[in-house]
Amino acid sequence: MDHTSAIRNMIFKSFFMMAVMASLTSFVSLQVYLLLSHNDGVSLSLSIYLTLALLLILLLLSVYFGFRTSYSLKGRIDDLSTFVTLLRSGKLSARVKSDERDELGVLAEEMNHLATYIQEQVKSLQRLADEKSELAEKAHGAAVMEERQRLARDLHDSVSQQLFALNMLSSAALKSIAHDSGKAEGIMKQVAEIASKAQGEMRALLLHLRPVDLKGEDIREALITLIRELKEKTQLEIESRFEGMENLTKGTETHLFRIIQESLSNILRHSKATRVVITTEKKEGFLTLYISDNGIGFNPVESKMTSYGLQTMKERAEEIGGHFQIRSKESEGTYINLRIPV
Incomplete structure (x- = not known):
């Protein structure tokens, strides 16, 4: 019934x-x-x-x-x-007809108003979804263009110039090898040094292009994989200890991974370091990230060599409510400290 x-x-x-x-x-x-x-x-x-x-x-x-x-x-x-x-x-375009003004008539009128409201909300949601899709597409295009321009600039400023220098030095070595072997030997040492530096630049660029998708792994597993790959491809000694990284939001994991990735890229390209220490720990409601290297260091105020990478790391830290600090001194290495509320 x-x-x-x-x-x-x-x-x-x-x-x-x-x-x-x-x-x-x-x-x-x-x-x-x-x-x-x-x-x-x-x-x-x-x-x-x-x-x-x-x-x-x-x-x-x-x-x-x-x-x-x-x-x-x-x-x-x-x-x-x-x-x-x-x-x-x-x-949602359906409506109920009621000519009576009793309780059921009032209920029918209110339900019609509710249907109209839902219909308008659906249209607003569809419009917002379209706008979001358009904005996401534009943002993606702008990000791709910006990344291409940055990579082109980095290749021109570093690898391209180093390859040009290698070409000039190798030509000079060929001309000197017959009548001045000592001079040719010195030139070949410069060639080896520049080639090693160019290799480091390319590895740093490839590291930066590594996808940030964690592929179902948590950030700790992804960082361990990243460090293992670097150890296999470079002579860099990396000491790492990752603690307190449980239950982080996806946004925090992504930004934190990118910050560590960017810092390693800068170390490979500019620091001439042989040893890097990366640690994380959770204490008093904060996750602290500490990165140090034994490289040549730089003056954070005057140097523009790594300003783009450092600015990117600082912006990512601020987006997740973190506080980013960097200390460096020439010939004494570089130290990065990041505190994120969790």
Whole structure:
């Protein structure tokens, strides 16, 4: 039995009880009247007859009005139920018609207003999704263009110039090797040094281009993999200890991974370091990242050599609410300290 049938039965029961109560009330009233008028001869038979006749008439009327009222009410409730079903199926343009101004009419009008509101919200969400998609596409294009320009600039400023120097030195060595082997030997040492430096530059660029997707790993596993690859491809000695990196948000993991990646890239390209220490620990509501190297160092105020990479790391740290600090001194290495609230 559905809810509308239950309502119909309730209405029929209400009208039936009203008819029975009215008949009983009439019977009692008639008995009191006959008793007070001292007409005992016809009191019982007449009262029973009139009561039965009244009960029959009231029952017929209760069935008629009960059916009529319940049919109208059932139809209006069915309309509201159908309207809700249409909304749930996604047909937000549907509306329920109601000319009555009773409670069901007010409910139907409110449901129409609600459908209009939902329809407008859906349109707004679709518009926002389109705008977000367009902005994401533009941002991706701008990021790709910026990265291409940066890589082109880095290649021109470092590897391209080093390759040019290698070409010039190797030509000079070929000319000197026949009549001045000592000079040729010195030139070849310069060639080897520049080639080693160019190799470091290329490894740093390839490290920077390494995808940040953690591929289902947590950040600790991804960093261990990254460091293992660097140890296999370079002579750099890396000491690492990663603690307190559990339950980080995806955004924090991504930025933290990129900061460490950028710092290693800078070390490979500029520091001439042989040893790097990377540690993390959680203490008093903060995750602290510490990176140090034993390289040549630089003046953080005057040097522009690594300003782009350092600025990028600082911006990433600020985006996750962290505090980024760097200390460096010529011939004494570089030290990076990052504190992130977790």
